[in-house]
Amino acid sequence: MKTKGKEQGRIFIAAFGIVLLLMAATFYYLQGQERVLRIGIFAGSNWEVPQGNSYAVMDAAVEAFKKDHPQIHVEYVSGIKKEDYAEWLAEQVMGGREPDVFFVLSDDFNLYASMGALMDLSDFIAEDGDFQPEHYYGTALDYGKYEGKSYALPCESVPTLMFVNKSLLAREGIPMPGNDWTWQDFLDICRRVTKDMDGDGVLDQFGCYDYTWKQAAVTNGINLFREDGRISYFADNRMEEAVRFMMELRGVQRGREITAKDFDMGRVAFRPFSFAEYRTYKPYPWSIKKYMNFEWDCIKLPAGPSGSNTSELDSLLVGMSARTRMPSIAWDFMKKLCYDSEIQTLVLQKSQGLPVRRDILLSAKGQDIFHQVTEGGGNMDINAISEVMDGAAMPPKFKGYHGAMLYADTELTKVINGTIPFNNALNKLQKEVNARLQF
Amino acid sequence: MAMHNLLWGYNSLVVLLLSGFMCITQTKINQSMSARSFLEQIPALPLPAMESFLVTLFALAMMLALGWIYRHSEHIRAQWRLLVFLAEVGACVLLMRSINLSYDGVVLLVVADLMHRYGGKHQEYLLVAAMLGLYFISNYNLAVFQMKVVPFEAYISYYDSVSQAALLATRNVFVSVNIALFVIYMVLLVKGKHEEKERIRLLNEQLGEANERLRVYAIEAERMAETRERNRLAREIHDTLGHALTGIVAGLDACMVTIDAAPDFTKKQLAKIRETAQRGMTDVRRSVKKLRPADLERLPFREALTRMTEEFAASSGMKIHFTVVGWPDSLREDQEEVIYRVVQEGITNANRHGRAKNVNLTIGSSEGKLRIIIADDGTGCEDVKQGFGLRHMRERLELLHGSLHFWNDAGFIVEAEIPMNQEEIV
Numbered sequence: 001m002k003t004k005g006k007e008q009g010r011i012f013i014a015a016f017g018i019v020l021l022l023m024a025a026t027f028y029y030l031q032g033q034e035r036v037l038r039i040g041i042f043a044g045s046n047w048e049v050p051q052g053n054s055y056a057v058m059d060a061a062v063e064a065f066k067k068d069h070p071q072i073h074v075e076y077v078s079g080i081k082k083e084d085y086a087e088w089l090a091e092q093v094m095g096g097r098e099p100d101v102f103f104v105l106s107d108d109f110n111l112y113a114s115m116g117a118l119m120d121l122s123d124f125i126a127e128d129g130d131f132q133p134e135h136y137y138g139t140a141l142d143y144g145k146y147e148g149k150s151y152a153l154p155c156e157s158v159p160t161l162m163f164v165n166k167s168l169l170a171r172e173g174i175p176m177p178g179n180d181w182t183w184q185d186f187l188d189i190c191r192r193v194t195k196d197m198d199g200d201g202v203l204d205q206f207g208c209y210d211y212t213w214k215q216a217a218v219t220n221g222i223n224l225f226r227e228d229g230r231i232s233y234f235a236d237n238r239m240e241e242a243v244r245f246m247m248e249l250r251g252v253q254r255g256r257e258i259t260a261k262d263f264d265m266g267r268v269a270f271r272p273f274s275f276a277e278y279r280t281y282k283p284y285p286w287s288i289k290k291y292m293n294f295e296w297d298c299i300k301l302p303a304g305p306s307g308s309n310t311s312e313l314d315s316l317l318v319g320m321s322a323r324t325r326m327p328s329i330a331w332d333f334m335k336k337l338c339y340d341s342e343i344q345t346l347v348l349q350k351s352q353g354l355p356v357r358r359d360i361l362l363s364a365k366g367q368d369i370f371h372q373v374t375e376g377g378g379n380m381d382i383n384a385i386s387e388v389m390d391g392a393a394m395p396p397k398f399k400g401y402h403g404a405m406l407y408a409d410t411e412l413t414k415v416i417n418g419t420i421p422f423n424n425a426l427n428k429l430q431k432e433v434n435a436r437l438q439f
Numbered sequence: 440m441a442m443h444n445l446l447w448g449y450n451s452l453v454v455l456l457l458s459g460f461m462c463i464t465q466t467k468i469n470q471s472m473s474a475r476s477f478l479e480q481i482p483a484l485p486l487p488a489m490e491s492f493l494v495t496l497f498a499l500a501m502m503l504a505l506g507w508i509y510r511h512s513e514h515i516r517a518q519w520r521l522l523v524f525l526a527e528v529g530a531c532v533l534l535m536r537s538i539n540l541s542y543d544g545v546v547l548l549v550v551a552d553l554m555h556r557y558g559g560k561h562q563e564y565l566l567v568a569a570m571l572g573l574y575f576i577s578n579y580n581l582a583v584f585q586m587k588v589v590p591f592e593a594y595i596s597y598y599d600s601v602s603q604a605a606l607l608a609t610r611n612v613f614v615s616v617n618i619a620l621f622v623i624y625m626v627l628l629v630k631g632k633h634e635e636k637e638r639i640r641l642l643n644e645q646l647g648e649a650n651e652r653l654r655v656y657a658i659e660a661e662r663m664a665e666t667r668e669r670n671r672l673a674r675e676i677h678d679t680l681g682h683a684l685t686g687i688v689a690g691l692d693a694c695m696v697t698i699d700a701a702p703d704f705t706k707k708q709l710a711k712i713r714e715t716a717q718r719g720m721t722d723v724r725r726s727v728k729k730l731r732p733a734d735l736e737r738l739p740f741r742e743a744l745t746r747m748t749e750e751f752a753a754s755s756g757m758k759i760h761f762t763v764v765g766w767p768d769s770l771r772e773d774q775e776e777v778i779y780r781v782v783q784e785g786i787t788n789a790n791r792h793g794r795a796k797n798v799n800l801t802i803g804s805s806e807g808k809l810r811i812i813i814a815d816d817g818t819g820c821e822d823v824k825q826g827f828g829l830r831h832m833r834e835r836l837e838l839l840h841g842s843l844h845f846w847n848d849a850g851f852i853v854e855a856e857i858p859m860n861q862e863e864i865v
Contacts, residue, residue: 086475093478
């Protein structure tokens with residue numbers, strides 16, 4: 001009987017040894033493999049504008065990275081369209097093959113951060129001496145945070161600006177509004193320019209196109225949702241101000257629906273544009289193709305009575321997989337893409353967005369490039385843009401945000417159009433939205 | 440045993456089926472371009488399909504192996520066995536985690552192993568504690584990992600509503616059948632253990648009877664030895680003393696006839712008769728000497744006494760505490776023998792009649808008296824009937840003008856007194 005016990009012990013030790021050997025072999029095998037850093041990236045611009053060479057910044061970042069890490073092979077799949085990217089990434093995640101570093105769409109960010117697919121970057125940020133988070137525009141950096149922890153770095157950002165038809169204002173003898181203009185100035189100009197030019201009894205010149213209640217809300221300083229996305233604040237007084245303003249603005253056009261064609265024909269004074277759109281359409285050849293019959297420029301959005309001349313700041317995020325085998329190398333690459341001064345300068349040069357580092361945008365070189373790429377930009381002032389980015393509001397990114405906004409938009413449009421009475425509509429809307437947010 | 444294998448086989452099958460189902464569903468989801476909306480529904484990152492199946496396989500193999508080792512761990516030290524058991528619990532947690540907590544029947548496997556191995560007194564309590572503990576672990580698992588696993592329902596929701604109902608029903612049947620199997624297993628196990636206990640009880644009874652018979656036989660044998668000794672004694676007396684006395688009587692008769700006629704001859708005859716008497720006495724002494732215990736012959740008296748008590752203690756299992764409070768300067772042979780016999784009889788009685796565990800034997804001398812106290816912690820005796828032993832003791836002591844007292848206290852106490860240096864006092 002005793003020998004049986006001994007035999008068992010021996011088998012036990014043998015099994016243990018085999019397991020150890022296997023582990024060592026696996027480790028050795030993984031060590032010997034060529035190290036590949038995989039990047040997830042989509043083709044085209046994040047900002048819904050055409051972009052010539054969408055991989056220019058990425059390729060430059062890869063080149064620069066390879067100089068520091070010659071033993072690492074960087075690879076990405078090219079040609080994934082932005083609209084397919086979410087599904088592609090989800091499939092990669094499901095299969096455990098997600099890239100080490102990848103672009104995170106705004107809609108995906110909360111999902112991946114909450115399920116633990118994204119690496120918490122707080123420790124990297126805290127421990128990396130070369131990395132100074134205060135160089136970033138605060139709103140851009142905060143955009144990559146979930147429940148107070150950084151899960152992604154911004155790579156480029158886009159604020160919203162007001163597009164002004166300079167020719168139209170000149171024709172009406174109205175001076176260009178300054179960057180500190182208000183809703184009242186905006187409304188006054190709209191009233192003055194809205195008229196029937198050819199005398200056929202139909203209005204054919206308008207104040208503004210595509211100005212939404214969302215922009216009014218942001219410029220009146222409202223946060224529509226609590227950070228966790230469980231409660232909305234539609235019944236806020238400032239929201240009421242915004243809706244009343246929208247109703248007045250709507251009243252100016254006296255029931256006539258304004259179209260994009262009206263704007264393209266040069267018959268509309270104002271249209272809000274994201275900076276990416278501005279960048280895309282301003283320089284040759286787009287401006288020739290699209291807006292050849294009038295001169296235009298961009299200024300800040302008008303400020304509401306309780307807000308400021310600000311906008312939402314949309315940022316493109318880059319995250320690291322929580323399951324990456326080489327987190328520190330992935331971090332180095334993220335730093336190269338999102339923090340390195342040369343690459344960030346290149347963002348200004350090649351991409352439609354703006355660099356996320358304040359010091360890069362405001363540097364002498366940055367200003368030079370800015371003026372080159374926005375050539376003929378009138379009084380478009382880089383400091384004004386930097387100010388907008390500094391004080392920008394961060395768009396919420398919780399799950400269900402889009403659904404809630406879609407619902408609110410339908411309801412508010414009815415209110416603004418006068419289909420339903422205003423008196424208690426906001427309280428009702430807030431209740432409805434809150435009920436939806438509970439799921 | 441067969442039931443145990445069935446339980447294990449069934450659970451392995453269920454676990455593999457569930458894991459396989461989840462893997463296949465995950466692959467299907469990926470192929471049907473609905474990965475993004477699937478991710479929306481789940482709170483945690485799913486493992487890749489193949490990987491999660493392999494983890495399940497590994498955890499199951501670990502559990503099987505550890506369970507086998509645990510069940511066959513007669514020769515392993517208790518600490519190691521505990522370690523193996525804890526490792527099995529760990530493997531169980533890993534397994535449940537790898538199948539996304541969609542099936543907790545494997546917990547019962549661990550309980551079954553524990554029950555199989557442990558057959559001690561507090562089995563019922565242990566069973567209850569183990570069940571509670573393991574269900575606590577699985578619920579804790581549920582509470583802690585709930586937010587971190589992909590719920591089974593998320594996989595099911597990929598299919599249409601008819602299949603969903605069928606799949607849920609299938610899983611519930613799996614769980615129910617497992618519980619039924621477990622209950623049957625436990626009933627069989629408890630029954631088996633009960634039968635074994637009954638068998639042991641019967642064996643114990645038989646052993647008790649055999650012991651009793653042996654005791655009776657021992658008493659019988661002792662009595663026979665006594666009788667044999669008595670016969671020997673009678674023979675000895677007859678052979679030596681009888682022979683001498685007969686010679687003396689015959690010689691004296693002759694002397695009575697011749698004393699007047701031939702006084703000188705008679706004197707010579709008387710000298711011869713005296714010689715015969717002398718020889719008789721020597722023979723008697725020799726006989727008496729033969730009766731003395733061998734140790735008394737060989738060893739100094741105190742050592743012989745110690746040795747006798749030690750040997751008795753060793754053979755009977757009774758503890759004897761021998762204390763001496765003052766030892767007399769000199770003892771005669773007959774005194775030594777009486778003391779020896781009294782002590783021997785006293786501790787034998789304590790063992791035989793009192794069934795004592797401890798005996799305190801104290802010998803002390805003071806004021807010309809030697810006192811022997813034998814106190815045991817046995818059952819004592821309510822109504823002391825003087826048996827052969829006690830009477831014998833008393834008789835022996837009375838020969839030396841000593842006395843014997845006995846009474847019940849916390850056991851039975853015998854006190855004997857012997858006056859010392861009697862001749863000098865008298």
